[in-house]
Amino acid sequence: MNNVQIKGDVVTRPIAPWSSSVHQFLRHLAQQGELVTPEVIGSDESFEYLTYVQGETTNYPLVGDYASLEALVSCASLQRKLHDSSVEFLKSHSLEGASWMLPTREPVEVICHSDLAPYNLAFKGAKAIGIFDFDTIHPGPRIWDIAYSIYCWAPFKTHKADSLGDINQQIYRAKLYCNAYQVGNDQREILVDTMICRLEALIDFMTAQAESGDPQFIRNIESGHHLGYMADIDYLHHHNEQITKGVVL
Known part of the structure; x- marks a missing residue:
């Protein structure tokens, strides 16, 4: 940056x-x-x-308008539009020879933003109106992208500065996100497992980048940034059944 x-x-x-x-x-x-x-x-x-994408920006902790259900729903709606538009892109563009920061995930259904978190959105009041920072886009399944966004928006985080409410409130927000995007039940049933897999992939990426000599990721690993994700993985494992029952229709 x-x-x-x-x-x-x-x-x-x-x-x-x-x-x-x-x-x-x-x-x-x-x-x-x-x-x-x-x-x-x-x-x-x-x-x-x-x-430059005009609008207001935010980061954790989510407060005020950014912590509202309107903000969450508007993000889910933008993600659905982004995915649906990317389906047309995949139909009309060959991926042969394409290069991505992150590896392609099968099955390829959409172009994943891969980091559709509050800090990569432009807001007007409580409504998300724009998306930026497309460096991490790559082909993959819808649920791969949805899972990380829900993790960020519920948010299923254990750090006090990042969490928002208790597990019941987080589950309610996760279900509302699923409803706004219109996630099917089959995808809701694998939501938590996908979140865990997505975070594990993130940790692996951070570690690999640090080992390759990237100074930013070296600092992240040295500061224990990855340990927060590991704690969140444990949290998701512990509440897997409760979350799944709460989001499935």
């Missing part, structure tokens, strides 16, 4: 090996015109240039 610059309505970011794939998807979204997302202005050997 230290290398990201914002001047007026233009965001300048370092180019990455997967940027061309991300740009192709962003251009598709711009052509669809149903979502507010960054638009590609151009790129060179070192940087990409994108439009």
